[in-house]
Amino acid sequence: xxxxxxxxxxxxxxxxxxxxxxxxxxxxxxxxxxxxxxxxxxxxxxxxxxxxxxxxxxxxxxxxxxxxxxxxxxxxxxxxxxxxxxxxxxxxxxxxxxxxxxxxxxxxxxxxxxxxxxxxxxxxxxxxxxxxxxxxxxxxxxxxxxxxxxxxxxxxxxxxxxxxxxxxxxxxxxxxxxxxxxxxxxxxxxxxxxxxxxxxxxxxxxxxxxxxxxxxxxxxxxxxxxxxxxxxxxxxxxxxxxxxxxxxxxx
Numbered sequence: 607x608x609x610x611x612x613x614x615x616x617x618x619x620x621x622x623x624x625x626x627x628x629x630x631x632x633x634x635x636x637x638x639x640x641x642x643x644x645x646x647x648x649x650x651x652x653x654x655x656x657x658x659x660x661x662x663x664x665x666x667x668x669x670x671x672x673x674x675x676x677x678x679x680x681x682x683x684x685x686x687x688x689x690x691x692x693x694x695x696x697x698x699x700x701x702x703x704x705x706x707x708x709x710x711x712x713x714x715x716x717x718x719x720x721x722x723x724x725x726x727x728x729x730x731x732x733x734x735x736x737x738x739x740x741x742x743x744x745x746x747x748x749x750x751x752x753x754x755x756x757x758x759x760x761x762x763x764x765x766x767x768x769x770x771x772x773x774x775x776x777x778x779x780x781x782x783x784x785x786x787x788x789x790x791x792x793x794x795x796x797x798x799x800x801x802x803x804x805x806x807x808x809x810x811x812x813x814x815x816x817x818x819x820x821x822x823x824x825x826x827x828x829x830x831x832x833x834x835x836x837x838x839x840x841x842x843x844x845x846x847x848x849x850x851x852x853x854x855x856x857x
Contacts (some may be wrong), residue, residue, distance in 0.1 A: 608696045608805055608853055609854040610854060614787065615714050615770040615849065616645040616770055619646045624679050625780070626653075633648075633685055633842075636805075637766070637770060638766030644769055645787045646844065648842040651689075651837075653807060655677040655689035658676060658703065672701045674698060676693060676701065677702070691811075695853065699762075703791055703792040703851070706793045706834065707805060707807070719731070721754060721829060724749070729746075732744060732826045734844075736825045737825065741762055753773060754774050755773065757784075765822070782820050784846075787822065787847035788818065789817060789818055789848050790845070794811055794812050795816050797830070814839065815835065817837050818835075823845055
């Protein structure tokens with residue numbers, strides 16, 4: 607398998623505007639959680655890819671690095687940006703979105719649980735997966751889901767996203783892998799033909815991307831590590847954001 611590093615948190619609104627020069631909320635009539643430390647939302651796949659290229663350029667220009675862009679983008683730095691995938695993600699050393707395989711591997715953080723918790727055992731699952739109960743438990747750990755994820759059950763006061771890194775992280779210190787905002791991954795939507803593939807990646811281009819992890823307004827079933835949802839790559843939604851990874855090439 608190819609090693610990679612992943613952002614500890616979802617990309618925040620402050621990060622997004624600092625790098626791209628505009629807000630992820632531009633063009634929207636309402637915000638569902640606004641502030642520098644809130645996750646960037648209303649982000650399309652193309653906006654996320656453009657951010658990744660800008661971060662790659664920043665590192666290249668400021669740290670004497672020769673890392674490459676992972677996307678080709680037209681109208682870069684604008685809401686109308688349109689990006690395509692340049693190279694196989696496992697071979698690109700620049701910043702990029704995680705593949706589905708990488709995202710799920712990181713979300714599970716060494717377990718086979720639907721959601722990792724500090725007391726989880728392999729097989730930890732969500733009790734009443736379609737409930738918006740504010741005190742929903744995980745089984746068999748008996749941990750409270752709301753301690754680990756923002757979802758429909760703990761958005762009863764002020765609805766919308768919450769500040770990044772405000773709940774418990776998983777076993778690898780990754781925050782908000784479940785809930786808050788759904789996260790874009792690199793793959794286009796499709797069927798994986800060989801489940802035994804190492805570093806699987808769906809590169810058959812189409813108009814549908816994939817988001818993982820569930821959002822602040824969704825029921826717990828959509829927060830499961832294995833849940834995947836097709837979304838049009840140009841769609842901007844109040845519960846869609848992203849985080850980035852980088853491939854580590856083994857010499």
